[in-house]
Amino acid sequence: MTKQIYILNGPNLNLLGQREPGIYGSDTLASIEEKCRNRALGLGIKIEFRQSNHEGVLVDWIHEAGAAKAGVVLNPGAYGHTSIALHDAIKGVGPLPLVEVHLSNIHAREAFRHKSMIAPAAVGMICGFGPLGYELAIEALAARL
Ligand code: DQA
Numbered sequence: 414m415t416k417q418i419y420i421l422n423g424p425n426l427n428l429l430g431q432r433e434p435g436i437y438g439s440d441t442l443a444s445i446e447e448k449c450r451n452r453a454l455g456l457g458i459k460i461e462f463r464q465s466n467h468e469g470v471l472v473d474w475i476h477e478a479g480a481a482k483a484g485v486v487l488n489p490g491a492y493g494h495t496s497i498a499l500h501d502a503i504k505g506v507g508p509l510p511l512v513e514v515h516l517s518n519i520h521a522r523e524a525f526r527h528k529s530m531i532a533p534a535a536v537g538m539i540c541g542f543g544p545l546g547y548e549l550a551i552e553a554l555a556a557r558l
Contacts, residue, residue: 415459416558417483418551420449421474422464423490429516436517438543445544449486452548456555468492472502479506484554486547488514493531503534510557512550515540 422442425432430441440448446462453460461483465471471492478485485503492499493513503509511534518541519526532538537553539546 416457416555417459417461417481418453418486418554418558419474419478419481419483420446420460420462420486420547420551421471421478422462422488423468423471423492424466425490426488427464427466436522438516440544445547448544449547449551452551456551458551458555458558460551468496468498472498475499475502475509475511476506479509484558485509485511486514486550486554487511487531487535488516488547489531493519493529494526496530500530500534503531507534510554511535512553513538513540514546514550516543516546517541 426442429437430439442464449460449462463474475485489496489499503511513529513531513535529538539549
């Protein structure tokens with residue numbers, strides 16, 4: 414069976430490219446998707462790349478990924494710091510191999526970004542490496558699926 418990874422992006426990540434470029438860089442979400450597709454192609458992995466500004470939609474997609482026995486790369490955006498619902502969804506469909514990704518180094522920013530609700534339910538977390546973090550997460554999951 415072909416290995417599959419859902420790459421899920423939370424709120425405001427549709428604004429990448431124009432959003433605080435000093436923090437998030439100049440890549441758009443479309444250019445990050447292209448990098449992910451190229452990396453996944455080389456590994457023989459099928460990817461689903463999605464973005465939503467709505468917490469419940471992200472919950473539904475985590476359920477879908479769990480049912481599909483896929484891996485997940487999740488950039489939860491700000492929901493990563495607040496969402497017990499996303500934490501519970503990951504645990505609920507578990508074991509779900511999920512890697513949390515943030516473009517910026519959340520630990521070098523405001524105190525309210527230091528806490529992650531996702532990390533305790535994830536196999537690992539990558540932050541601070543920009544779009545490369547997504548590719549590293551794909552590599553990490555490819556080795557586990
Ligand atoms: C982010 C970091 C979050 O703190 C922030 O709310 C985002 C983007 C990142 O990719 O660096 O929306 O997840």
